[in-house]
Amino acid sequence: MTDLFPNVDWPDLVEATGETFYMTIVALIGALILGLFLGLLLYLTSPSGLWKNKYVHFIIATFVNVFRAIPFAILIFLLFPVTNFLFGTFRGTTPAIPALIVGTAPFYGRLVEIALREIDKGVVEAAQAMGAKTSTIIFKVLLKESIPALVSGLTVTSIALVGYTAIAGMIGAGGLGDYAYFYGFTRRNFDIVLVCTVLIVIIVFIFQFIGDWITKRLDKR
């Protein structure tokens, strides 16, 4: 191994991999919560929704569209003041997380909205006919019935997140992107770049595999 990849420092690599997992998973949880919130609001305030509201819908939709339009590399710079205010620095894994969440939650929010739209309106109507409260409809009908689609959307989001952590790595967020850039690219140690690439691909495959497996288990259709 040492012959093939002479410049790779294995303990550092393990640490970088751990950092990538840390950033991805914490940001994924954030994107899940914020995305569900945004997606539900988009769905509920839409013209055919339970809380039909033109203005709220417009505001949320605009927010989502604007943040989806900003390329992630630029979003990180844009959020520098916020990150600095919150953490006193923009370097390290934890300060990267707000940007990762803001970058992916609107994307996941749209996926949530699509998943909710897929639910047969008749089922919501049946619940209303039974005398269900809106909160019951949200939690026991809308979210429960769309879980397979919500999980597969989360899988897609997690993969986008792995990519974003690598971009964040280039400005010193840590993780495999950081390692590949500073120790690999800037020092012309291309074996490091290669090893990091392989690891990132493996991580993506792991997320995809777990996501597909859960989706399959949950889908009763």
Place this chain on the structure above:
Amino acid sequence: MIKIDQLSKVFQTSNQSIQAVDQIDLQINKGEIFGIIGYSGAGKSTFIRLINRLEEPSAGSVLIDDQDITALSKRDLRLSRQEIGMIFQHFNLLWSRTVRENIAFPLEIAGLSKAERSERVDQLIQLVGLTGREDAYPAQLSGGQKQRVGIARALANNPKVLLCDEATSALDPETTDSILSLLVDINEKLGLTIILITHEMHVIQKICHNVAVMEEGRIVEQGSVLDVFSHPKQPVTKKFVEQVMGKPDDEVADDIFIQQVNSGKVLKLQFVGESTNQAFISQVAKKYDVELNILQGNIKQTQAGAYGSLYIQVTGTDEVVSQAIAYMDSTSIEVEVVAND
């Protein structure tokens, strides 16, 4: 008892307004099966959804046991809806829940404890004949089984009334019949009032006590099923009756089969609400020395008895034949001599 008074619904689009339901007045008695028939676009689907306010009425009122549904606050409406069961054309079951869990859903909404829910679900599964399929998911069920789940779910909170929104329209004829029998069974066992809408006269004929015919948002004709079947007034009603009974009798009377009869008399027997037609023919044959030959008949069973007509050929001595005819005439069956030899 359900009293519907001047109920109307107008749909407002940007450049026009559509009167889907137009000042409907109806009275539906406790424990009856009331059918509303109409072609698609007649407004019947909107009408049934006005009853539990899935659609907000534009005007008019709906009284269920003297409670004005149209005047209820959102919160009270939710409670009232627990007493109004509803089943749908496309069943509208929750995919992620098993049969048991689907049936338990309205009980969760009503706030029953887990033990109470479980006990009630067991009863309902038995009532609708789904024993053995409790833990299946809707995707694993046939259409008829899905509708049985729908019915069990609608009955879970012991409703006062069951609304059926084209409940059999997505099912094949055989399954339709089994679901209709289940509805009659429930109606008789529980004394439950059932309001159903359909575009199939067959459904009305099989299970309804009273019927209303809808066209362009209005009720154009209503009455007992036998009355409407035997004396349809509106063209649309006549068309629906033809769906089940075939062409009207006067056209049949000219048919060749009558002209081919060369001995005895041809009688037309009209049954309205006569449930003993089977024994009737043999009674006549036993009582009088006549030969009876059935030429053509079309008799349907409704909830209030049989309805239809039967053409028979009677041969024998003139005297005995007239006696037999006099006897038949003395029953509730209308007798008409259509041809002599």
